[in-house]
Amino acid sequence: YIRHHSDPYYTPEPDCCHELLGHVPLFADPNFAELAQEVGLASLGASDEDIEKLATIFWFTAEFGLCREDGSIRAYGAGLLSSFGELEYALTEVPTRLEFEPSKTVEQKYPITEYQPLYFVADSFRDATAKLREFNATMKRPFQVRYNPYTQSVDVLNSKDKVQHFARSISNEMQLLASALEHV
Structure with a gap:
């Protein structure tokens, strides 16, 4: 599926632009791949409630994450990288930006059919991975x-x-x- 030409700036459903422009390049970065792998590993044996929390973390990182680089805020989430409209919007002063803290991130609700009103900013993929590991250690698994x-x-x-x-x-x-x- 590819988004309709009448609205190339945004699609609520992931399409091949989303996968190829957003996810593929990031999974080639070992630090990002490690972050995504931590979410996946944490899901094994997790309760339904914890799965929902991990899905929210994935949403605000792999899909709509922002990161600091060389003193600037950069987008890395595939939902941003594949949506010119939301990418431009996310880097304005309009949406709220909070530090990425998994225990706070999991409490956040999010819309799936419109631009995000809130984004979480990580210092780096490594920092986000370290915070995620600390959060995962609090999960009860068998x-x-x-x-x-x-x-x-x-x-x-x-x-x-x-x-x-x-x-x-x-x-x-x-x-x-x-x-x-x-x-x-």
């Missing part, structure tokens, strides 16, 4: 998960053996890091 880059799958850390294997993996990575630091 197990913990991690992304395994070697198998490109999610490991559920729900047994002593799996936790020990994960600990050995971390130990090996730390040894490699220590060796690399000796050569820097």
Whole structure:
């Protein structure tokens, strides 16, 4: 689906412009990909209430996020990058801007068929990811998960053996890091 030519500046439904101009370039950035992955991992085993909170966080980051860069406010959310009209609007003084704090972000309601009245601003993708991890740690889940880059799958850390294997993996990575630091 592609937005109608009579209104190229905004569409309430995600179209191929939204996906290709908004999401694809950002998922190529490792720091943003890590932020998005944290939302996904946190959703595994989460309650319905926590899923709604994570969806709201995703809305105000991956879809309509703003970020500081070189003293300026920049858009990174796909909903902004794919909507010339809302992108221009978001960078004016009209909408409200608040610091990205997940515990406050999850309480915010948002419209899906009009420009956002409020945007959250992150200091960086790394800062947003760190704040998201702190928030995720407060969620009650029956197990913990991690992304395994070697198998490109999610490991559920729900047994002593799996936790020990994960600990050995971390130990090996730390040894490699220590060796690399000796050569820097």
